[in-house]
Amino acid sequence: MHDMNHNLFAALRAAFPANLDSVAVQTDNGLNYSWRDLDRASAMMANLLDGLNIPKGSRVAVQVEKSVEAMMLYLATLRAGYVFLPLNTAYQSAEIEYFIGNAEPAVVVCSSKNFGWVSKIAFKAGTQHVFTLDDDRTGSLLTRSVHCADQHVVHPSKSDDLAAILYTSGTTGRSKGAMLSHGNLLSNAQMLKDYWGWQPGDVLIHALPIFHVHGLFVAIHGALLNGSKMIWMAKFDPQLAIAKMLEATVFMGVPTLYVRMLAEPSLTRQQASHMRLFIAGSAPLLIETFKEWQTRTGHTILERYGMSETVMLTSNPYQADARYANQTERRGGTVGFPLPDVQLRVQDDAGKNLPVGEIGGIQVKGPNVFSGYWRMPEKTKEEFTADGFFKTGDVGKIDERGYVSIVGRSKDLIISGGYNVYPAEIEGYINDMAGVAESALIGVPHPDFGEVGIAVVIAKAGAQLNAEHIIAALKSQLANFKIPKKCFVVPELPRNTMGKVQKNLLREQYKDEFKK
Ligand code: MLC
Ligand code: AMP
Numbered sequence: 001m002h003d004m005n006h007n008l009f010a011a012l013r014a015a016f017p018a019n020l021d022s023v024a025v026q027t028d029n030g031l032n033y034s035w036r037d038l039d040r041a042s043a044m045m046a047n048l049l050d051g052l053n054i055p056k057g058s059r060v061a062v063q064v065e066k067s068v069e070a071m072m073l074y075l076a077t078l079r080a081g082y083v084f085l086p087l088n089t090a091y092q093s094a095e096i097e098y099f100i101g102n103a104e105p106a107v108v109v110c111s112s113k114n115f116g117w118v119s120k121i122a123f124k125a126g127t128q129h130v131f132t133l134d135d136d137r138t139g140s141l142l143t144r145s146v147h148c149a150d151q152h153v154v155h156p157s158k159s160d161d162l163a164a165i166l167y168t169s170g171t172t173g174r175s176k177g178a179m180l181s182h183g184n185l186l187s188n189a190q191m192l193k194d195y196w197g198w199q200p201g202d203v204l205i206h207a208l209p210i211f212h213v214h215g216l217f218v219a220i221h222g223a224l225l226n227g228s229k230m231i232w233m234a235k236f237d238p239q240l241a242i243a244k245m246l247e248a249t250v251f252m253g254v255p256t257l258y259v260r261m262l263a264e265p266s267l268t269r270q271q272a273s274h275m276r277l278f279i280a281g282s283a284p285l286l287i288e289t290f291k292e293w294q295t296r297t298g299h300t301i302l303e304r305y306g307m308s309e310t311v312m313l314t315s316n317p318y319q320a321d322a323r324y325a326n327q328t329e330r331r332g333g334t335v336g337f338p339l340p341d342v343q344l345r346v347q348d349d350a351g352k353n354l355p356v357g358e359i360g361g362i363q364v365k366g367p368n369v370f371s372g373y374w375r376m377p378e379k380t381k382e383e384f385t386a387d388g389f390f391k392t393g394d395v396g397k398i399d400e401r402g403y404v405s406i407v408g409r410s411k412d413l414i415i416s417g418g419y420n421v422y423p424a425e426i427e428g429y430i431n432d433m434a435g436v437a438e439s440a441l442i443g444v445p446h447p448d449f450g451e452v453g454i455a456v457v458i459a460k461a462g463a464q465l466n467a468e469h470i471i472a473a474l475k476s477q478l479a480n481f482k483i484p485k486k487c488f489v490v491p492e493l494p495r496n497t498m499g500k501v502q503k504n505l506l507r508e509q510y511k512d513e514f515k516k
Contacts, residue, residue: 081155159183177374254418435463
């Protein structure tokens with residue numbers, strides 16, 4: 001008897017349609033990729049990786065612009081049994097240096113424009129192979145893969161073999177690499193295929209970046225596991241996304257994408273009439289956006305909740321399946337029900353389970369939950385309870401009907417346009433600047449990004465600080481989305497009796513800075 005291969009790629013490949021010449025991905029620059037193209041190109045790249053003679057489980061770190069070839073590289077990494085490590089294209093050298101130093105990838109793939117500085121960091125950290133990949137189908141990864149065979153036997157993976165590492169920052173300290181296995185990703189993808197009623201003929205508009213859970217896993221696995229075509233947008237463009245709704249059935253986005261589409265007059269009921277399902281997540285969807293979308297398009301957005309460590313956890317219902325027939329309402333302001341194989345509970349700080357309606361820390365368990373943080377056993381231990389639940393750091397409640405809502409976060413985190421910004425990291429950079437005594441980064445409401453960071457800084461005695469200079473200095477060091485949208489130099493910060501800065505007071509004080 002053969003052992004089953006739990007490699008995620010094997011499951012995705014098995015779902016390809018019988019006609020491999022049909023279109024799998026249609027791009028916004030007019031290219032069509034067939035299912036055969038995905039299979040052959042990922043085989044060639046997998047053979048290239050195999051030919052490097054690096055041990056299975058080696059990390060392949062990738063910081064490239066969004067392209068179909070970048071997705072093929074992800075598939076190749078899975079199928080050959082290596083570990084994919086995607087990196088936000090906005091990261092600058094200090095950020096990349098940390099990730100590469102921590103993950104010790106055997107292979108780094110970067111844009112050719114960044115080859116100089118990225119390869120220097122990589123070689124210094126002991127990486128042997130640095131390739132380039134650009135979004136115009138060029139780069140050494142492709143020129144090398146062309147010489148490789150286009151057939152490749154999928155590496156036999158166990159369910160708990162690592163498939164990907166996603167870096168996610170902590171409230172304190174450095175970023176942690178969440179280790180996700182083939183089993184974590186596949187079980188979640190299969191669950192969502194069922195729960196969201198993926199069906200023959202579905203077409204997904206893929207408008208998100210592919211270095212995070214939402215665009216890389218939820219969207220790509222969703223489409224591939226259903227053998228569904230993707231309409232691929234290298235960069236989100238609200239007008240184009242709306243135009244493409246006539247050819248598509250499923251859309252996934254962070255709330256900012258919905259806000260931007262609502263600002264377009266072309267968004268109408270008629271235009272959205274071919275669509276089956278709009279899904280939102282990664283950040284709170286405002287009830288106004290939820291309602292306005294209903295009025296404008298006649299569709300009720302399905303909001304779901306997840307994170308890097310767990311992939312998807314909860315979802316509002318999609319009622320295609322009779323098993324979920326008693327749960328049909330998509331309730332705005334909630335993230336729906338725990339997915340069928342996810343256990344979710346709310347606990348207080350003392351570790352007591354809280355009853356319906358009471359607010360506390362959200363904890364989860366399930367086949368989708370990661371095994372731990374890369375090379376950080378102590379951190380991992382801190383984030384799990386004795387009985388094996390992962391502490392999400394999100395604060396919420398469960399209502400009498402079972403709907404989960406998120407009311408806040410115990411982790412000091414700002415989610416801006418679906419990207420996470422960790423105040424401690426930004427404050428660290430500001431505090432290191434000459435003349436700075438202390439700083440506080442707070443999140444305030446923003447009409448486009450939902451929430452953005454504002455820096456409030458105090459100077460050392462006798463020092464003169466200039467807010468614009470602080471912003472400019474941060475820009476030269478950090479990814480652009482982490483840069484505070486405003487900076488205020490003030491004489492003092494509000495403190496409690498313990499001397500701790502009261503960020504809630506600052507948030508209140510600056511809450512109207514971006515009011516429409
Ligand atoms: C861009 N900018 C942002 C920003 N994105 N500022 C704050 N927050 C953001 N998210 C700033 C840039 O710094 C730049 O400023 C200016 O906006 C223009 O940059 P851009 O790159 O041209 O922006 P744009 O293309 O408009 O990007 C906006 C966006 C993008 C909403 C399309 O942020 C995006 O794709 N977000 C999705 C993130 C995502 O996929 N999250 C999923 C995480 S997974 P300047 O000053 O330099 O000009 C997860 C788990 C789960 O959370 O549950 O899904
Ligand atoms: P990340 O580290 O990027 O995976 O971000 C995960 C975090 O995003 C979660 O812990 C939540 O705080 C937040 N998040 C994801 N989906 C939602 C949602 N639908 N509503 C509110 N917050 C969300």
